[in-house]
Amino acid sequence: MADPLIFNPLTYDPAHFDTETRRLLRATIDWFESRGKRRIIEDYRSRAWLGDFLEFSAKEGLFATFLTPASATDREDGRWDTARIAALNEIFGFYGLDYWYAWQVTILGLGPVWQSDNAAARDRAAELLSQGEVFAFGLSEKAHGADIYSTDMLLAPDGDGGFLATGSKYYIGNGNAAGLVSVFGRRTDVEGPDGYVFFAADSRHPAYHLVKNVVDSSKYVSEFRLDGYPVGPDDILHTGRAAFDAALNTVNVGKFNLCTASIGICEHAMYEAVTHAHNRILYGRPVTAFPHVRRELADAYVRLVGMKLFSDRAVAYFRSAGPDDRRYLLFNPMTKMKVTTEGEKVIDLMWDVIAAKGFEKDTYFAQAAVEIRSLPKLEGTVHVNLALILKFMRNHLLDPAGYEPVATRLDAADDAFLFRQGPARGLGSVRFHDWRPAYDAYAAVPNVARFREQADALCDFVARIAPDERQSRDLDFLLAVGQLFALVVHGQLILEQARLTGLDEDVLDELFSVLVRDFSAHAVELHGKDSASGEQQVWAVEAVRRPVVDEARSARVWERVEALSGAYEMAL
DSSP states (O other), rough: OOOOOOOOOTTTOOOSHHHHHHHHHHHHHHHHHHHHHHHHHHHHHTTOOHHHHHHHHHHHHHHHHSSSGGGGGGOOTTTHHHHHHHHHHHHHHHOHHHHHHHHHHHHHHHHHHHHHOHHHHHHHHHHHHHHOOOOOOOBHHHBBBGGGGGOOOOOEEESSSOEEEEEEEEEEEEETSSSEEEEEEEEEESSSGGGEEEEEOOSSSSTTTEEEEEESSOOOOEEEEEEEEEOGGGGGGEETTTHOOOOOOOOHHHHHHHHHHHHHHHHHHHHHHHHHHHOOOEEEEEGGSSSSHHHHHHHHHHHHHHHHHHHHHHHHHHTBBBBBOTHHHHHHHIIIIIHHHHHHHHHHHHHHHGGGGGGOOOOOOHHHEEETGGGGGSSSOOHHHHHHTTTHHHHHHHHOOOOOOOOOOOSSSGGGGGOOOOOOOGGGGGOOOHHHHHHHTTTTSSSHHHHHHHHHHHHHHHHHHHOOOTGGHHHHHHHHHHHHHHHHHHHHHHHHHHHTTTTTHHHHHHHHHHHHHHHHHHHHHTTTTOOOOHHHHHHHHHHHHOOOOOOHHHHHHHHHHHHHTTTOOOOO
């Protein structure tokens, strides 16, 4: 019987979605399955451009249906629905990150357009989507990365009310084929932030020069240069501070997609790893008979379940966000930073088990082991997102506000607020609901209770011996604190989703035994930091806990892992 917690293409039935969404998700799976494992791996190895996939998407209206807000389309099923976007991310990740990347960069390219009041540009984008075109997000530059304060894309007045844009962009996905590239630059005739501009460019224009693909991959991550590119009123998406906000708010929308892509990668790799290990005989016994192998695969399994629970719950906060509820601004970098780094751990645990098999060219695992590394590094590094998370720590842990409970959000609604998030500032004023009730609901689960002791200890740390002014300038020290805080938030949303879905408490207990170990490891790391004070060092040692061991529980969870052997294998 298929494990309901792990995506299986053979049994997948997204009955919680509307008819057209179900059809498109199922059609996407069927397209990949019909190509077969050998063709998909060969396309990955030969760095083939994704033309066939984009033809399929255009024929089915996949991108147009999923990525056009209701306000910009007459399609009956067209809307920007984070729940179904997340489902498609998982499917793309399951079959290959190259496919997901073309979709992800299209999402980023559309962000400044759907936030714009320029009706002509919005109509143009909707029409391009309906034709099956992809989009690109021209933000980063070779010299400055994503430091948008220092952009060298310059727009000079042309004397006729428009501009001529000159400059280059670097690391721009889909830059080889995008029907519309949202490009960030600044005017030469206006100083300061009022001079920022977001404008739309076409990769087929003679003044658009494609330099190269900067990576060795099917993903076309381009360097391009504009040389006197004409920019008229219909091309201007945002000016001044609004252009700056559009850049950051677009990244807010786009980074959420990283978590579910990571989940899809791990799920496919897990089927291969468990099947291989369980059927390989070593010293007269299946590899999975060895205790250390069982622990590693069980840890990988529960970490993956935790990734899914957190991400599914975060969808609800993302979709329910508004001017008076910006909790998503914490849960969003959490999905990007915490879930994707958990994905790396899941792959590493399985790779330690299957060893050399993970290098073989006819496995999905070989590409998964490479591609899983990229997701923590996209849309801001782990360090950048940890630093962002820290801005919310005191309010989240110590100063909760009253909010009505947020229900599971799988309804066919348009998530319009994502394109009117407003100014990208004021993070320190964001308030959160009390995190403790989620833990209280599972106080009888031994390792949840054990982890709760550590979470309470972190509250004591923040209230009594929080980083002082000197330590606040020591990012290395702060990041260690951020890892501890991230674990508490991670556990909170896992528990909320567990309650909503009736998760097996054996799985939950085993998952929290892993989180207890993680918290202890990060506490020890904090203890060793150069700038940790004597009080903080004492606190760190006292925060270390041993998980509650239950051999019968672990055996029952192992049965779930073992059942994955042979449960899915992609046809050749």
